[in-house]
Amino acid sequence: MSENLDKSNVNETGKSKSNDSEQGLEDAVEGADEALQKAIKSDSTSPQRVQRPHSSPPRFVTVEELLETARGVTNMALAHEIVVNGDFQIKPVELPENSLKKRVKDIVHKAFWDCLSAQLSEDPPAYDHAIKLVGEIKETLLSFLLPGHTRLRNQITEVLDLDLIKQEAENGALDISKLAEFIIGMMGTLCAPARDEEVKKLKDIKEIVPLFREIFSVLDLMKVDMANFAISSIRPHLMQQSVEYERKKFQEILERQPNSLDFVTQWLEEASEDLMTQRYKHALPVGGAAAGSEDMPRLSPVAVQNYAYLKLLKWDHLQRPFPETVLMDQSRFHELQLQLEQLTILGAVLLVTFSMAAPGISSQADFAEKLKMIVKILLTDMHLPSFHLKDVLTTIGEKVCLEVSSCLSLCGSSPFTTDKETVLKGQIQAVASPDDPIRRIMESRILTFLETYLASGHQKPLPTVPGGLSPVQRELEEVAIKFARLVNYNKMVFCPYYDAILSKILVRS
Numbered sequence: 001m002s003e004n005l006d007k008s009n010v011n012e013t014g015k016s017k018s019n020d021s022e023q024g025l026e027d028a029v030e031g032a033d034e035a036l037q038k039a040i041k042s043d044s045t046s047p048q049r050v051q052r053p054h055s056s057p058p059r060f061v062t063v064e065e066l067l068e069t070a071r072g073v074t075n076m077a078l079a080h081e082i083v084v085n086g087d088f089q090i091k092p093v094e095l096p097e098n099s100l101k102k103r104v105k106d107i108v109h110k111a112f113w114d115c116l117s118a119q120l121s122e123d124p125p126a127y128d129h130a131i132k133l134v135g136e137i138k139e140t141l142l143s144f145l146l147p148g149h150t151r152l153r154n155q156i157t158e159v160l161d162l163d164l165i166k167q168e169a170e171n172g173a174l175d176i177s178k179l180a181e182f183i184i185g186m187m188g189t190l191c192a193p194a195r196d197e198e199v200k201k202l203k204d205i206k207e208i209v210p211l212f213r214e215i216f217s218v219l220d221l222m223k224v225d226m227a228n229f230a231i232s233s234i235r236p237h238l239m240q241q242s243v244e245y246e247r248k249k250f251q252e253i254l255e256r257q258p259n260s261l262d263f264v265t266q267w268l269e270e271a272s273e274d275l276m277t278q279r280y281k282h283a284l285p286v287g288g289a290a291a292g293s294e295d296m297p298r299l300s301p302v303a304v305q306n307y308a309y310l311k312l313l314k315w316d317h318l319q320r321p322f323p324e325t326v327l328m329d330q331s332r333f334h335e336l337q338l339q340l341e342q343l344t345i346l347g348a349v350l351l352v353t354f355s356m357a358a359p360g361i362s363s364q365a366d367f368a369e370k371l372k373m374i375v376k377i378l379l380t381d382m383h384l385p386s387f388h389l390k391d392v393l394t395t396i397g398e399k400v401c402l403e404v405s406s407c408l409s410l411c412g413s414s415p416f417t418t419d420k421e422t423v424l425k426g427q428i429q430a431v432a433s434p435d436d437p438i439r440r441i442m443e444s445r446i447l448t449f450l451e452t453y454l455a456s457g458h459q460k461p462l463p464t465v466p467g468g469l470s471p472v473q474r475e476l477e478e479v480a481i482k483f484a485r486l487v488n489y490n491k492m493v494f495c496p497y498y499d500a501i502l503s504k505i506l507v508r509s
């Protein structure tokens with residue numbers, strides 16, 4: 001998705017898009033807004049939402065209040081997406097083939113262009129429709145300009161003077177081809193580099209009706225470019241205010257729906273209980289006698305929050321409602337969860353392979369990287385319902401043994417015996433079970449690494465990768481950075497709510 005407006009004239013006009021084109025931006029985001037509204041509606045009918053525990057009595061709300069709440073969620077989600085997703089861009093709306101909307105649109109457009117063609121074919125030609133199109137094109141071109149672009153504004157206003165064009169049409173002196181030539185030239189001046197080829201192709205169209213049709217098609221693309229440039233321009237400013245904005249919007253929702261923190265409360269309570277249980281087990285003396293509660297350090301709110309976020313990486317998204325304050329990032333947390341599951345399997349396979357193979361084989365960087373890429377490719381579709389881990393691990397076992405045998409042969413080492421191959425294949429297949437000891441160790445170490453990184457602060461260097469994870473260090477660190485950014489932003493927005501909830505929870509612990 002290219003936002004690189006690197007030509008001087010485009011840089012200049014791009015700024016105009018971010019300053020004078022608010023309406024264009026609203027039009028362009030309409031599709032995204034509609035999609036978010038659908039997501040809100042679908043979420044509101046989900047069976048998960050029925051399970052909400054009521055911490056306060058429900059109250060009746062009006063339809064207007066519900067619509068206002070939906071609009072608030074939509075605006076907050078859109079702002080959040082722009083800030084969190086650096087690759088966020090608006091795309092041209094493409095209706096599905098054979099859909100009713102597309103058929104209706106095609107029929108209406110064909111009727112319009114047929115009417116224009118019929119008018120221009122009259123003797124003498126009628127230019128009523130053509131002049132209206134020129135007026136629309138004029139307004140679109142002017143919307144791309146900065147207030148200081150006096151010369152370009154004067155050119156557009158002078159050449160596309162509708163009153164003068166009407167007089168020329170009435171007197172049979174209108175040269176529609178000359179107007180089209182000026183319009184194409186101005187589009188070439190104002191467009192982003194990515195549209196140069198489309199604008200250039202317009203010059204090869206000689207018939208007026210197809211030419212105007214393609215002009216409007218390219219102008220629609222330029223409007224999307226304008227909106228995306230505006231988004232990239234406001235992102236730094238939006239980042240500065242997004243925390244307060246999202247917090248304010250969520251507070252408005254909370255005032256209308258007082259139960260909007262119920263799942264957050266459950267989430268933090270469970271994290272606190274799990275963390276306390278872990279500390280209690282570790283505090284047991286060798287003799288087994290329970291340690292006194294006064295001997296155990298109290299849980300800190302930060303530790304509970306960090307542990308709560310780690311729980312999101314093991315979440316049952318099909319059965320459990322997601323906490324409200326992280327709901328907009330549920331898909332991102334789910335994606336990180338899938339990536340970590342794949343890393344766990346990958347790390348376990350590599351660990352048992354390098355443990356079984358000759359001592360020096362894992363130190364050969366080329367072989368280790370090649371083996372990792374082979375296993376990664378075979379695990380690519382882990383997230384698909386059709387993926388069967390046990391069957392894939394059987395294939396991985398066969399492939400790994402072939403690669404190990406080949407490497408040992410090239411190195412002049414002792415061959416990989418049949419007995420060792422059988423054992424290695426069995427250990428790789430065992431990784432399919434969530435209870436496999438190697439898999440559980442890898443998972444535990446990955447979560448420990450993420451917890452350490454969160455506790456150390458995102459501005460500090462990444463902590464040392466635990467033993468056994470060095471083959472997947474690069475992938476793990478990439479996930480850790482994305483996870484920490486997501487967590488830290490969420491903390492900044494919702495820390496007042498978390499602090500208020502934990503102040504009650506930790507008093508009871």
